[in-house]
Each structure stands twice: as C-alpha cells, then as structure tokens.
Amino acid sequence: MQLELLDRIRSENPVIFNISNYITVQDVANGLNSIGASPIMPSAIEEASEMLQISSGAAINMGSFRSNELPYIEKVGQLANDLNIPLVLDPVAVAMPYRQKVVTNLLDHIHFDFIRGNAGEIAALAGIKWQAKGIDAGDGSADLAEVAKKVAQRYNCTVVLSGPTDYISDGTHDTTVTHGTPLFQIHVGSGDMLSSFIAAFAAVSKNNYFEAARMACLIFATTGEIVANELVDEKPGSFIVALLDKLHLVTTKEIADQITMED
Numbered sequence: 001m002q003l004e005l006l007d008r009i010r011s012e013n014p015v016i017f018n019i020s021n022y023i024t025v026q027d028v029a030n031g032l033n034s035i036g037a038s039p040i041m042p043s044a045i046e047e048a049s050e051m052l053q054i055s056s057g058a059a060i061n062m063g064s065f066r067s068n069e070l071p072y073i074e075k076v077g078q079l080a081n082d083l084n085i086p087l088v089l090d091p092v093a094v095a096m097p098y099r100q101k102v103v104t105n106l107l108d109h110i111h112f113d114f115i116r117g118n119a120g121e122i123a124a125l126a127g128i129k130w131q132a133k134g135i136d137a138g139d140g141s142a143d144l145a146e147v148a149k150k151v152a153q154r155y156n157c158t159v160v161l162s163g164p165t166d167y168i169s170d171g172t173h174d175t176t177v178t179h180g181t182p183l184f185q186i187h188v189g190s191g192d193m194l195s196s197f198i199a200a201f202a203a204v205s206k207n208n209y210f211e212a213a214r215m216a217c218l219i220f221a222t223t224g225e226i227v228a229n230e231l232v233d234e235k236p237g238s239f240i241v242a243l244l245d246k247l248h249l250v251t252t253k254e255i256a257d258q259i260t261m262e263d
C-alpha cells in the first residue's frame with residue numbers, strides 16, 4: 001500500500017490540468033491545492049498545448065459542457081494522449097441519452113487511463129440495467145465489482161466506481177475501499193474532487209495507475225471519515241470546510257491509524 005504517494009504529491013506539487021464543470025470548479029481547485037497539487041483550469045483551445053506541456057496529470061469532467069466546447073475537449077484529450085499525461089474521465093450523468101452519445105464518441109477517439117463515476121454512470125457505460133438519477137447514483141441490483149471490471153476491459157483503463165464502497169478495477173486486478181462518510185453525498189462535487197485527485201495521484205505514481213486510483217480513493221475517503229467523526233451534527237457546509245483543512249493537514253500516519261482501527 002503506497003500511502004507515501006500523498007507525500008510525493010506534496011513534495012512534487014504536480015500541475016493538474018482540469019476541464020471542470022462550472023458548478024464545482026472551486027471545490028476541485030481548492031481540493032487539489034489542499035492535497036498539495038497545483039490546479040489549472042484553462043478554457044481556450046489556443047493555449048491547450050502549452051498548458052498541458054507544464055502538466056503532469058489531466059482530468060476531463062463532463063458535468064456542464066456546452067456543445068461548442070466539444071472540439072476543445074477532444075483536443076485536450078488528444079494532446080494528453082500524445083504527451084503521455086495520465087488522463088481521467090468523469091462521465092457525469094452519462095446515462096442521459098445525449099451525454100451517452102457524446103461520451104462514447106469521446107471514448108472511441110481518446111484513450112482515458114481512468115474513468116471515475118458513480119454506480120449509475122459506470123453501469124451506463126457498461127450497458128448494464130440500472131435506474132440512474134441525473135448526477136446521482138440511483139438504484140439497481142447489479143454486481144458493482146463486475147460492472148467496474150466490464151468497463152475497465154471495454155476501455156482498457158482503470159475504473160473507479162465510487163459510492164459507499166469504491167470498486168476499483170483495471171480489468172485484471174480488483175479491489176475495494178470501504179471507508180468514507182455519507183456526508184460526501186450531501187456535498188455536490190465530492191465525486192468531481194475525487195476524479196481530479198486520481199489525476200494528481202497518477203502524476204506521482206510512476207505509471208502504477210491501479211495503485212494511484214486505490215490511494216486516491218483511500219486517502220480521500222478516510223480523510224472525510226476522520227472529519228465526519230469530529231462533526232457533532234450533519235452539517236454539509238462545515239463538512240466541506242473541515243475537509244479542505246484536513247486534506248492539507250492529514251498525515252500518512254493518521255490515515256494508517258484510521259484504517260487499522262477499522263480493518
């Protein structure tokens with residue numbers, strides 16, 4: 001278990017390029033900053049190349065794209081592939097038909113090293129029956145480990161299917177992260193933060209992308225769990241502030257202690 005990837009993010013301070021959604025962009029930027037990475041969120045196609053050349057990871061979030069931005073999104077994906085920069089896709093609400101068409105077209109032209117979504121989103125990409133609900137996971141009865149594995153094999157990448165349990169698969173290896181707190185669900189953008197964190201962990205992982213995904217999930221979920229244990233009531237506003245603070249301060253020892261306490 002490479003918890004030291006957290007220390008490596010803090011010492012290397014990798015630049016992480018993001019196409020974010022406009023709803024949660026500030027949480028994603030502050031989350032990356034808190035963990036020790038350096039976020040950048042450009043929008044002009046003319047500067048995509050120079051911005052990617054200074055980046056060590058990239059995340060594309062499909063939460064609020066406009067159709068006229070699709071050429072920019074494709075260009076960023078192609079450049080990240082050409083430059084060998086680890087690339088994460090967050091296919092927000094991809095069970096909706098128009099988004100499904102756009103995202104599957106993107107996946108046909110660009111190689112994403114990671115896909116991170118909730119159960120409704122990853123089930124939609126797997127073509128498995130599931131009652132998705134907009135940006136939320138929705139309901140269904142599929143075997144989520146199998147759903148994650150199917151998408152990983154279909155797109156030759158590492159998949160993170162997040163939720164109360166995170167299922168991680170690269171098509172060959174599978175694991176789960178069982179830490180976290182339900183408070184993540186009452187803060188819109190927790191998943192968007194996790195997707196950008198995967199890019200930051202991948203940036204310092206020396207190409208061990210399965211471990212990068214596992215450590216991003218474990219450290220994010222466990223930090224949230226530590227914060228939630230200190231909150232008296234269910235307070236979404238206080239949670240995000242305390243989470244950003246703790247992402248900056250948490251040590252690998254605290255994470256190790258929290259997971260051995262439960263495991």
Ligand SMILES: Nc1ncnc2c1ncn2[C@@H]1O[C@H](COP(=O)(O)OP(=O)(O)OP(=O)(O)O)[C@@H](O)[C@H]1O
Pocket residue numbers: 117118119135136137162163164165166179180181182183184185187188189190191192193194217220221
């Ligand atoms: N009920 C829960 N208990 C524990 N952890 C949870 C729970 N629900 C979500 N999480 C954690 O929240 C984080 C975000 O995952 P989630 O599946 O909620 O993303 P999402 O649905 O894409 O969110 P959003 O659309 O708001 O960005 C993950 O780290 C996951 O482990």
Ligand SMILES: Cc1ncsc1CCO
Pocket residue numbers: 021023024062063064092135188189192
């Ligand atoms: C609320 C919302 N709508 C599109 S994206 C988004 C944020 C969660 O990804």
Ligand SMILES: [Mg+2]
Pocket residue numbers: 092117118135191192
């Ligand atoms: Mg989401």
